[in-house]
Amino acid sequence: MANIRDLDPSASPLDYYGSELRRLREDAGLKQGELGVSVFCTASLIGQIETARKVPTRDFSERVDAALGTGGVFSRLVGLVLRSQLPSWFQAYAEMEARAAYISTFQAQLVYGLLQTEAYARALLTVDHPDRVDEMVAARMERQRILARENPPVLWVVLDEALLHRQVGSREVMRNQLAHLLGFRDRPWVQVQILPFSAGEHTGMMGSFNLLRFEEDPDLCYAESYDSGQMTANPQVIRERSVGYARLQATARSPEDSAALIARVMEERYGDQPGPDGRAVA
Template structure:
């Protein structure tokens, strides 16, 4: 079924690109499926570009521009879209996570949502807002289904050591949450490192961020403020975040040493002895 989500073309350059792509397609008399056949992709993918749910590659945009007789207009709009941040809502973030082939996540003070237990997530989501909490909690837990897929995305996570000590919800919640992190050692696609206090000054002082990589699409950088999440495909920003993430990984403990630290904090601070590998 064609994607008929309405866009506000003034909301962002990406929305403008989607609206113009649809306008050119309709003026040319193509359905989404017909246009998809012309440029060697699916009609569904065309719909996602037109509704600003995905960012097209430059190569595909060039084929679309040529097929629709846009005389370079779509390519110019793409370049503009790549330079600006795009506001992202919760469901759009979940879609992004589900489509990514690789995700690199840095969280200095809180466990990332993809790794949270229900008890921990409920405390985090309910700090200031109790309205619709059950629904928001169910949505966050549903995001984690990507880790159960036959071919889950590669997930690399760097957590600040403060994450282990911030007693979200109390000892029971924290014991369960840290046990969850330890259980994920056996997941083939999840790798967790802890950035220790002893790292001193580090590349993540400006806050949490994520980098998403796709099999068919540009790399994207994502960050959040108190009101919303923001996404950009600006190559300079993505490259800078990639370098920053490499420095964080280099300063963090190894995966095994991180697991040992998590187990030690779990035992000493939250009074539980996990069933885990012996520590050195």
């Protein structure tokens, strides 16, 4: 029997999405199973989304819009839904990130979220959030849509060489992640540099940080700890971090040399290797 749990549409973006899905489905005279057939999913999934027990994906939303002829209602709503799945302390940063004209980031441990593959993100998020990994991965992938805009932000990324060697997920996951980084070589507004081990001590040793620049608003500096993030527009902090970032860029390998290093690590550490029987394993 279909779940008829009532929702308060004002409770959250997810509740509003679910209530609208039920309302518009019923207006179209469709049962959950009938809509499920149209959008290639089960009636159970339709019911879970309508009762806010499951987070919809963008692909699901686009298929529902096509099936119900809703003119993109759900494709627009899903962005709000997915953003609401981000940690509450991170949502303010994600909103500013989406508005930024220029993003500079130094990452000491992990590939920056905007450049992560889905499998890499899933391996990371499973560690601490195994019960919410699907929705958190979907939210992270949604963040990346800003790079596909007609006028995307300029993104400059400096990555510590150590993160190339730290295996996240399987070797195949890491190989694909490094290949993904190499894929940005053809995008002039995305630059990736590797800070080599040979740099020794450097200004980023206190941790990762991001600098956001806007067309009209003041610059922001962002840094985070385990369960909180801090944004500041303090001019002195911006000045110090901007100088620090420039020094990191100057010390790091050039984008071209960085790509060569990424490719070498990808092949040497995560490429095909012979197994016990002599056959290659990925």
